[in-house]
Amino acid sequence: MKWDPERYVQFADHRDRPFFDLAARIGAAEPAWVADLGCGTGALTAVLAERWPGAPVTGIDSSADMIREAKARSGGNPGFVQGQIQEWNPSSGPGVLLSNAALQWVPGHEDLLGRWAKALDPGSWIAVQVPGNFNAPSHVLMRELAESPRWSPALAGVLRGGDSVAEPEQYLELFVDAGMNTDVWETSYSQVLTGTNPVLDWVRGTALRPVMAALPPEEYEGFEAEYAALLRQAYPPKPWGTVFPFRRIFMVSHKP
16 A cells, blocks of 8 residues: 655644654653654654654654655654564563554554563553544445445455454553553544545545555546545535544553
């Protein structure tokens, strides 16, 4: 699946806010290492390097385009590596593992979190944020359209549903069972978007990427036109903008 760095940062102010809410709860003072899994363009990885200037900071992302953009921004620390999140292993010493809005793309990431929790050295931190809006109209309508007679031959199995992430209490149980001190919470941001098709513009940067990858450009245009009409009904604009609720699930764990 191909990512578009420019499209992804279109709503940077809204997309970045959960990162700062997540990172603020990490209590590490002088970690031996810091890893940002699913780092995207690297703009937020640089924030981690500023917070912990004495630690080597590494951003990992599967997208060559994102890593190319990240390296163009970087002066050496943070460093960036193209790779799969599933293949990452923690370094020795007490470190910080952060993943912001990436693990929802990794099937079975709950098992990964459990493995990492066991592998991390004492004193380490895990901080993760994933979207909790897979049952919101934006996602449900996309899946229903993809499953319709016109589109299902090309899009069957392309989009995942609510099983993409677990519920907060499941993440809490996972980390507590691993012996970690854990804080799990959720936040719903009532975001105000502007423009003619603002919700469509939003999902073009993330949730629609699998559809874009699966359809030829001319067919994708037809899918997007149908989907845009559904979104306008589900998210009617007000005189001052379109309200787009944005539910996120956060977890921060410390290994004593």
